[in-house]
Amino acid sequence: MTAVQLLAESGDERDALPVLMTAPLRPGCDRAHISRYGDPVWDLAPGVFRDNARRCHVTIHFGGIKDPSIADALRQILHARLNVDLPGHRSRLEPAGVRGEANRTLRFFDFVKAQLGRFDLGRVDQALVDRYARSLRLAGLRPVAAAALLRIIFDLHELQHHLPTARLSFEPWPGRSPFSVAGAKHIAGENRTPRIPEAIMTPLLSWSLRYVTCHAGDILAARAELDRLEATRNRLLAAEEALDPAVRRLRQRQRLLDYVASLRQHGRGIPIWTTAHNGATRTDPQTGAATPPINYHLIHLHAGINAQAEPAMHLGLATGAPDLIAAAIAELGTEIGGMDTPISADPDTGLPWRTRFDAKVLPLEEVMLQSAAYIVCAFLSGMRDSEIQAMRRGCLSITRAEDGTILRHRIKSTAYKGKRGGGEETEWVTIAPVAEAIDVLERLSARAGQARGTTTLWPVLTLRANTKTHVSAEIVRQLNRFRDHLNDQFGSAQAPVIPAGPDGRPWRLTTRQFRRTIAWHIANRPFGTIAGMIQYKHASVAAFEGYAGSSRSGFRGEIEAQRALGQIDDILVYFDERQSGARLGGPAANRVGVVLDTAAHELAPLPAMIADRPRLRTMLGSLARTLHVGPLADCFFDPATALCLNRSSEPGASGPMISMCEPVRCPNACIAERHRPAWQRGADEARLLLREKRLPEPQRVTLQAEVARIQRVLEQIAPGTATPHNGMAGEEEEAGLRVTD
Numbered sequence: 001m002t003a004v005q006l007l008a009e010s011g012d013e014r015d016a017l018p019v020l021m022t023a024p025l026r027p028g029c030d031r032a033h034i035s036r037y038g039d040p041v042w043d044l045a046p047g048v049f050r051d052n053a054r055r056c057h058v059t060i061h062f063g064g065i066k067d068p069s070i071a072d073a074l075r076q077i078l079h080a081r082l083n084v085d086l087p088g089h090r091s092r093l094e095p096a097g098v099r100g101e102a103n104r105t106l107r108f109f110d111f112v113k114a115q116l117g118r119f120d121l122g123r124v125d126q127a128l129v130d131r132y133a134r135s136l137r138l139a140g141l142r143p144v145a146a147a148a149l150l151r152i153i154f155d156l157h158e159l160q161h162h163l164p165t166a167r168l169s170f171e172p173w174p175g176r177s178p179f180s181v182a183g184a185k186h187i188a189g190e191n192r193t194p195r196i197p198e199a200i201m202t203p204l205l206s207w208s209l210r211y212v213t214c215h216a217g218d219i220l221a222a223r224a225e226l227d228r229l230e231a232t233r234n235r236l237l238a239a240e241e242a243l244d245p246a247v248r249r250l251r252q253r254q255r256l257l258d259y260v261a262s263l264r265q266h267g268r269g270i271p272i273w274t275t276a277h278n279g280a281t282r283t284d285p286q287t288g289a290a291t292p293p294i295n296y297h298l299i300h301l302h303a304g305i306n307a308q309a310e311p312a313m314h315l316g317l318a319t320g321a322p323d324l325i326a327a328a329i330a331e332l333g334t335e336i337g338g339m340d341t342p343i344s345a346d347p348d349t350g351l352p353w354r355t356r357f358d359a360k361v362l363p364l365e366e367v368m369l370q371s372a373a374y375i376v377c378a379f380l381s382g383m384r385d386s387e388i389q390a391m392r393r394g395c396l397s398i399t400r401a402e403d404g405t406i407l408r409h410r411i412k413s414t415a416y417k418g419k420r421g422g423g424e425e426t427e428w429v430t431i432a433p434v435a436e437a438i439d440v441l442e443r444l445s446a447r448a449g450q451a452r453g454t455t456t457l458w459p460v461l462t463l464r465a466n467t468k469t470h471v472s473a474e475i476v477r478q479l480n481r482f483r484d485h486l487n488d489q490f491g492s493a494q495a496p497v498i499p500a501g502p503d504g505r506p507w508r509l510t511t512r513q514f515r516r517t518i519a520w521h522i523a524n525r526p527f528g529t530i531a532g533m534i535q536y537k538h539a540s541v542a543a544f545e546g547y548a549g550s551s552r553s554g555f556r557g558e559i560e561a562q563r564a565l566g567q568i569d570d571i572l573v574y575f576d577e578r579q580s581g582a583r584l585g586g587p588a589a590n591r592v593g594v595v596l597d598t599a600a601h602e603l604a605p606l607p608a609m610i611a612d613r614p615r616l617r618t619m620l621g622s623l624a625r626t627l628h629v630g631p632l633a634d635c636f637f638d639p640a641t642a643l644c645l646n647r648s649s650e651p652g653a654s655g656p657m658i659s660m661c662e663p664v665r666c667p668n669a670c671i672a673e674r675h676r677p678a679w680q681r682g683a684d685e686a687r688l689l690l691r692e693k694r695l696p697e698p699q700r701v702t703l704q705a706e707v708a709r710i711q712r713v714l715e716q717i718a719p720g721t722a723t724p725h726n727g728m729a730g731e732e733e734e735a736g737l738r739v740t741d
């Protein structure tokens, strides 16, 4: 019997119960002083350990609920959910999830009241909950979202012995689950988070790495410059505070003249803002063009003026120095941004990657850098959002060999998933780009961290008053802003840097997508384009080591789940292409072709593309489980005939050794159209070498044989498309080709 049951009779004693009766509390929090059952506001922050949890998400205001009977029922169900484990059904609700649970519950309670005219759970029946389920469908909710809302009704039944009065009088949908009632097709082990398409992930990662490795230096240097300018300005203001205003003005004008002289000396112009941020523009007197306004903010910093504190000192006023500035513009022209920090060259174009900074674009670029570092960390480490956002200063450690070579980068953070309360301190092994991103984050977060007294690597960077400390859920908005920023700054409407998603709209990034995407790539495309960008094998090994070593974060399981899903997807591509007339090559072509044709025959007369896909998945499941994608051939692995295992020195290897694959000899190798570019490249390279007149004869013969071998492979998968030999004319025939496969 729980405390809630025992006290069901006594409202007063129930009101005195702590809201969190057994959940672990943050260090220094006393259970005697946390929110009580009867309090008008429940503050669950003492039971929330994640730095990125927002205060409003862990607070419930019962006073804002107009109907006291609904507020009472909500208290009962939330208290039971927070304190009761139902083995086999539901584990206790994490305090961090209380607001979401309250919102879902109130949606059902409001529906009940609207249906019955007053709130009374005792009068709810199956017909009413059926209507509720229908209303969710009509509201256009995805089945998964509807299932989460229906779960509340199941909870009311399952927790009935722990609820003083808020009980249902019947069992809703006996023998069914919220998922089945909502019409969600749940595939065991399936991760519903969408995988970021490769066409989007590749440039996104590439630009994120570029921000971290190339742009970060400029952004951090510009912040240091702005801090220096502000400090100097503040010193001047303090020193001149007591002077007569006329004397101060004279000094300011002199400093302005010095600043203009310095610009003249370095061939630079008077600063204007990068954008007309508040809609105001100026008209250039020489060209007549509309430009962003003069960057008085920067000019004031150099002249030792704080126009926000003393508007009368603004240099643009008639009493300031508009004459000097106009003359300087006529002589020197203008310069966008105007800060001194030089801008590095873009590695592709050799040109500065952006215009000079000003005090408005700098904070924007800092936020973009934070977003880029997040993407690098999330994608290349496989860590969850909560694990990334739990990283603190000093979380990175490096293990070196005796000669100083770096052996391992390790991140220390906290794993929360499946852990009660404060999570568990865990180490992840990672690769150099992630270490570099963390180093950038340490420097980027230093200013805000110091101002807010936090050591998190993810503070809100702006120092405006009334902003929260931790970036937390705002990171999602930042990531999508980064996507748009890349397109605005480095792409065009016709050629965006980050292409649109399959529906033609910008791909909406969420934090979960990165872990799922990297798991899929490690499992299914270890030789893909992303792999090439990041020495993927290393990433794969590091990620495995980090997670498998502790088994605390479940990444290995995620990769295996993604492997299974990817194998099925890949075999369905084989099936569809076969139905469209694609040919297969390699020794396993016949075996694979027979299985695909048999499945097609059994599904006939349905056209292939509208065939019963779930049935097809089942029919091709065994073949799919043997499929391992490779760069020159896919392997339908059978250990009994695997040639690579004969060559392997690793005892007891249980999977294909793709790097030792013999694609034209091994009975498990199957070559598809997808492999053609790699074979074609091989042929082209060999032909290029054959053009060399002084090539030793044995090498020429070997290369000719190689070209012939590739020709035969290409003929198998795409008859008639193999490029004619273009080595020395006719020499392959003259040499009497020796085929070595």
Ligand code: SF4
Pocket: 633, 634, 635, 636, 637, 638, 641, 642, 643, 644, 645, 656, 657, 658, 660, 661, 662, 663, 666, 667, 668, 669, 670
């Ligand atoms: S040689 Fe290639 S096709 Fe054969 S089992 Fe090994 S990896 Fe698979």
